[in-house]
Amino acid sequence: MSPNLTALRGSVAIAGVGTFGCGKTPGFSDMELLAGAAKQAVAEAGLTMQDIDGICTASVSAPMWPMPVIEHLGIRPTFIDGTMLGGSSFIAHLMPAMLALQSGQCNAVLVCYGSAQRSSTMNRREISKTRRMLDPQPYEHPYEPMLPPSAYALSASRHMHEFGTTREQLAEVAVAARQWAQLNPTAYDRAPMTIDDVLNARMISDPLTVRDCCLVTDGGGAYVLVRADRAKDMPQKPVYVLGNGTACWNRQISSMHDVTTTATVDSGRAAFAMAGMTPGDIQVAQLYDAFTINTILFLEDLGFCKKGEGGAFVANGAIAPGGRLPVNTNGGGLSWGHPGMYGIFALIEAVRQLRGECGDRQVAGVQTALAHGNGGTLSSQSTAILGTADTL
Amino acid sequence: MTEHTTGIEIAWQQKLDGGEFVIQQCGECQRHVFFPREVCPHCGADALGWVAPAGLGTVYAVTTVRRAAEAGGDYNVSLIDLDEGVRLMSRVEGVDPADVTIGLRVKARVAKQDERGVLLFDRAEGDAP
Numbered sequence: 341m342s343p344n345l346t347a348l349r350g351s352v353a354i355a356g357v358g359t360f361g362c363g364k365t366p367g368f369s370d371m372e373l374l375a376g377a378a379k380q381a382v383a384e385a386g387l388t389m390q391d392i393d394g395i396c397t398a399s400v401s402a403p404m405w406p407m408p409v410i411e412h413l414g415i416r417p418t419f420i421d422g423t424m425l426g427g428s429s430f431i432a433h434l435m436p437a438m439l440a441l442q443s444g445q446c447n448a449v450l451v452c453y454g455s456a457q458r459s460s461t462m463n464r465r466e467i468s469k470t471r472r473m474l475d476p477q478p479y480e481h482p483y484e485p486m487l488p489p490s491a492y493a494l495s496a497s498r499h500m501h502e503f504g505t506t507r508e509q510l511a512e513v514a515v516a517a518r519q520w521a522q523l524n525p526t527a528y529d530r531a532p533m534t535i536d537d538v539l540n541a542r543m544i545s546d547p548l549t550v551r552d553c554c555l556v557t558d559g560g561g562a563y564v565l566v567r568a569d570r571a572k573d574m575p576q577k578p579v580y581v582l583g584n585g586t587a588c589w590n591r592q593i594s595s596m597h598d599v600t601t602t603a604t605v606d607s608g609r610a611a612f613a614m615a616g617m618t619p620g621d622i623q624v625a626q627l628y629d630a631f632t633i634n635t636i637l638f639l640e641d642l643g644f645c646k647k648g649e650g651g652a653f654v655a656n657g658a659i660a661p662g663g664r665l666p667v668n669t670n671g672g673g674l675s676w677g678h679p680g681m682y683g684i685f686a687l688i689e690a691v692r693q694l695r696g697e698c699g700d701r702q703v704a705g706v707q708t709a710l711a712h713g714n715g716g717t718l719s720s721q722s723t724a725i726l727g728t729a730d731t732l
Numbered sequence: 733m734t735e736h737t738t739g740i741e742i743a744w745q746q747k748l749d750g751g752e753f754v755i756q757q758c759g760e761c762q763r764h765v766f767f768p769r770e771v772c773p774h775c776g777a778d779a780l781g782w783v784a785p786a787g788l789g790t791v792y793a794v795t796t797v798r799r800a801a802e803a804g805g806d807y808n809v810s811l812i813d814l815d816e817g818v819r820l821m822s823r824v825e826g827v828d829p830a831d832v833t834i835g836l837r838v839k840a841r842v843a844k845q846d847e848r849g850v851l852l853f854d855r856a857e858g859d860a861p
């Protein structure tokens with residue numbers, strides 16, 4: 341670990357977060373959902389939009405997305421990052437934003453996202469057909485994998501074969517997420533659900549049923565980053581960025597060397613090294629659960645358990661409320677909501693836990709949190725470790 | 733190094749359209765490569781040439797994509813490891829999707845799909861190598 345990276349530990353804080361229009365919100369565009377969340381995050385930080393001089397954003401539809409966002413918000417940023425790595429992007433934006441803040445290139449960075457995925461007037465079949473034309477995968481698309489679920493199903497099948505992971509253990513992940521969602525009034529799906537409900541649900545791409553797959557919802561999310569010295573005097577309890585690492589080894593699931601081991605191994609190692617911490621130091625984990633297998637893979641690859649032991653790790657309610665490690669305390673992509681790219685919402689939940697704002701789902705005495713984002717089909721990974729002032 | 737009059741993606745597909753399945757091998761590190769690329773992903777050498785694989789492989793990961801019967805019914809999608817050491821996505825045919833299991837030995841076949849060559853697999857006779 342470069343000493344320059346270690347020196348960045350705790351140098352930047354999250355001073356405001358916002359979510360807007362999450363769930364089912366017809367009548368709003370991607371931009372309007374983004375702007376709603378951005379307004380809230382900036383106001384929480386005690387700033388105005390004119391104070392924002394750094395922007396990080398990405399869209400699954402618009403490749404030049406920072407431009408219309410800058411235009412819509414009416415800002416003149418001196419730092420712009422439109423890195424698009426799929427759902428991990430908004431966690432991967434942390435490091436370039438930290439460097440820009442530390443160098444003095446800018447003073448307040450807004451990271452923001454919005455998606456009307458559920459309520460968009462263009463139907464999802466049309467969108468997916470268009471994407472296949474604009475961004476072809478000629479060595480996979482002829483076989484019509486249902487992407488993304490089939491890619492994650494392939495990983496799950498191999499995990500079950502190699503390590504004896506069971507469908508019941510996958511279902512544990514979905515049930516734990518649902519139990520957390522039942523404690524969160526903002527979660528989209530809070531109906532009671534059992535392991536059997538998951539196992540008996542409609543099969544999508546074996547071994548994953550519809551209940552092993554994330555929701556499809558609308559929503560916007562945003563957060564504001566400032567230098568740590570400034571954050572102390574701002575309205576919210578600062579949440580410090582202790583570590584961040586990003587890694588990508590492939591795009592296609594068929595290009596993975598081992599479909600049971602993700603680039604999270606590298607992103608997690610980098611984030612923990614920068615933070616000077618180990619998994620045992622983490623009190624709450626928000627892991628991008630687009631599918632139930634994700635949570636198991638990321639617990640392993642981040643080092644919460646050994647490779648192959650993730651299924652046993654999550655069994656018997658171990659990541660549910662009251663379990664040994666609180667995971668996805670908002671209900672996750674599986675039960676809280678999943679507006680196209682979920683990473684920013686994992687990070688926002690980590691911030692809210694560290695601020696102690698989570699009501700019935702609040703984990704007592706949280707000082708450290710991990711937020712992990714995944715992008716593509718187990719393609720890009722970004723890990724963030726956050727902490728309160730006590731961890732500096 | 734192969735001389736190309738088109739990019740490798742079209743060159744590979746044209747061979748497949750003509751019934752020929754090829755992969756690449758690096759003249760520097762000798763490792764095989766799939767999908768076709770311009771530079772060896774193992775050693776970085778600009779030394780990739782076409783070779784014909786034996787066509788035998790083993791199912792590495794498997795899923796059944798569920799589809800309504802009236803739309804054609806369920807179908808297999810597999811990741812297959814060729815004996816040459818490369819992995820690719822394909823479909824195993826001639827077997828009920830539920831019977832395509834990890835470890836199954838399979839053999840490549842070039843078929844036509846939408847008037848283009850497509851690489852498919854059938855169950856292979858005999859034991860693993």
Ligand SMILES: [Zn+2]
Nearest residue numbers: 758761772775
């Ligand atoms: Zn080579």
